[in-house]
Amino acid sequence: MFIDEVTMELYAGNGGDGCMAFRREKYIAMGGPFGGNGGRGSHIIFKVDTGLNTLIDLKYHRIVKGKKGANGLGKGMHGKNAEDFVIKVPQGTIVTDLDTNLIMADLTKEEDEIVIAYGGRGGRGNIAFATRTNPAPAFAENGEPGEVRRVKVELKLLADVGLVGLPSVGKSTIISLVSKSKPKIAAYHFTTITPNLGVVRAKNQKSFVLADLPGLIKGASLGEGLGDQFLKHVERTRVIAHVIDMGGFEGRDPYEDYVLINQELEAFNPNILKKPQIILANKMDLENATENLEAFKKKVKDVTIYPIAAINKEGLEEAMLALANQLDEIPKQPLYEEEKFESHVLYQFKTEKPFSIYNENGTWVIRGEKVEKLLRMTKFQTNEAAERFAMKLRKMGIDDKLRELGAKEGDTVRILDLEFEYKE
Ligand SMILES: Nc1nc2c(ncn2[C@@H]2O[C@H](COP(=O)(O)OP(=O)(O)OP(=O)(O)O)[C@@H](O)[C@H]2O)c(=O)[nH]1
Numbered sequence: 001m002f003i004d005e006v007t008m009e010l011y012a013g014n015g016g017d018g019c020m021a022f023r024r025e026k027y028i029a030m031g032g033p034f035g036g037n038g039g040r041g042s043h044i045i046f047k048v049d050t051g052l053n054t055l056i057d058l059k060y061h062r063i064v065k066g067k068k069g070a071n072g073l074g075k076g077m078h079g080k081n082a083e084d085f086v087i088k089v090p091q092g093t094i095v096t097d098l099d100t101n102l103i104m105a106d107l108t109k110e111e112d113e114i115v116i117a118y119g120g121r122g123g124r125g126n127i128a129f130a131t132r133t134n135p136a137p138a139f140a141e142n143g144e145p146g147e148v149r150r151v152k153v154e155l156k157l158l159a160d161v162g163l164v165g166l167p168s169v170g171k172s173t174i175i176s177l178v179s180k181s182k183p184k185i186a187a188y189h190f191t192t193i194t195p196n197l198g199v200v201r202a203k204n205q206k207s208f209v210l211a212d213l214p215g216l217i218k219g220a221s222l223g224e225g226l227g228d229q230f231l232k233h234v235e236r237t238r239v240i241a242h243v244i245d246m247g248g249f250e251g252r253d254p255y256e257d258y259v260l261i262n263q264e265l266e267a268f269n270p271n272i273l274k275k276p277q278i279i280l281a282n283k284m285d286l287e288n289a290t291e292n293l294e295a296f297k298k299k300v301k302d303v304t305i306y307p308i309a310a311i312n313k314e315g316l317e318e319a320m321l322a323l324a325n326q327l328d329e330i331p332k333q334p335l336y337e338e339e340k341f342e343s344h345v346l347y348q349f350k351t352e353k354p355f356s357i358y359n360e361n362g363t364w365v366i367r368g369e370k371v372e373k374l375l376r377m378t379k380f381q382t383n384e385a386a387e388r389f390a391m392k393l394r395k396m397g398i399d400d401k402l403r404e405l406g407a408k409e410g411d412t413v414r415i416l417d418l419e420f421e422y423k424e
């Protein structure tokens with residue numbers, strides 16, 4: 001089975017908690033702060049593995065959770081960073097953030113690697129908070145929560161040559177004879193429903209990747225038949241190999257078939273027609289084939305035509321050699337790639353207000369990523385920690401806003417599951 005789109009949930013690891021500790025030494029009455037920082041949580045990283053061809057492995061690992069960083073310890077010891085979680089993907093994988101719908105990564109190069117969800121930083125231990133005015137702070141931070149992302153992971157096949165044509169023209173037969181790929185072959189339309197990849201080794205020992213695609217029909221670019229689900233794979237191939245049934249099966253005219261396929265390719269993406277093409281004139285063993293080919297050649301003069309009879313393996317070797325040689329002349333990536341993809345790799349932070357306040361049955365509820373993170377990172381072990389938390393809320397402008405909204409002394413205020421009284 002070929003899988004080219006997977007939705008995943010990524011939970012980067014939380015940072016380890018900071019430690020609150022004090023020196024306890026003989027002859028030193030008031031020990032200084034001695035709590036170390038927590039370690040960073042695991043990043044979730046996507047990395048190209050050139051040995052992979054599909055996203056099938058990801059299908060069984062749709063939810064990925066990073067590890068928490070180790071907690072800080074006494075004696076000033078910092079917690080270790082958690083090991084990063086590396087997700088291996090084939091070359092050509094695209095990662096899109098489902099919340100912003102922006103492409104975060106387009107992993108086209110062999111060495112590409114990118115952090116998609118950042119692990120939380122470790123919480124600071126009380127050593128980190130020591131100041132001249134407060135040399136022995138009695139508070140520490142919890143680790144920062146790791147990033148959570150929902151992403152779509154897509155693979156556009158990086159095939160060198162794409163076999164395109166109407167159903168039943170012999171595309172799968174061809175790939176089955178020139179590569180190790182063993183797709184289903186049958187005398188009914190739409191036998192192939194997902195693309196198949198195969199590596200072809202031509203007579204001159206040069207190799208390339210061939211894609212056998214499901215049959216195209218009129219309206220495919222608009223989603224007819226199996227439609228545009230797989231037309232996107234054609235976008236990245238370097239050469240288009242038209243497979244045409246020269247037997248004129250079911251009363252068809254080979255030239256009309258050729259024109260129709262080109263129209264569908266153009267309607268899907270006009271850039272596809274800028275790619276070099278060749279024509280594999282198949283089923284030359286059939287009765288009317290020679291006659292049809294002569295008529296076809298008169299109408300199509302600018303594209304090289306290779307007459308073949310895939311069923312008898314006739315002409316295939318020559319056609320594959322010609323493709324291998326032709327590929328040598330063409331740059332490795334499609335010409336329009338930069339314009340089409342690179343500029344789409346954008347990263348946008350979710351823009352959110354630091355907080356919002358609403359009144360729910362007399363309780364003031366404060367929501368917002370920043371304020372909730374502050375709460376999660378506060379260790380309410382001591383009065384001093386609580387005071388620091390209150391001070392931070394004040395600095396964020398939450399007190400002023402509450403007053404402005406009419407909060408009164410003694411009103412209940414809630415952030416996540418923490419409730420406290422409003423004080424002027
Ligand atoms: N006579 C003859 N029949 C062929 C030749 N090549 C393929 N066929 C037959 O044509 C039929 C369709 O072949 P497939 O390879 O499944 O065609 P396809 O283009 O992959 O079809 P879809 O997957 O439906 O798009 C099968 O019955 C093949 O045996 C050929 O050179 N000559």
Ligand SMILES: [Mg+2]
Pocket residue numbers: 171172173183184191192212213214215
């Ligand atoms: Mg097929």
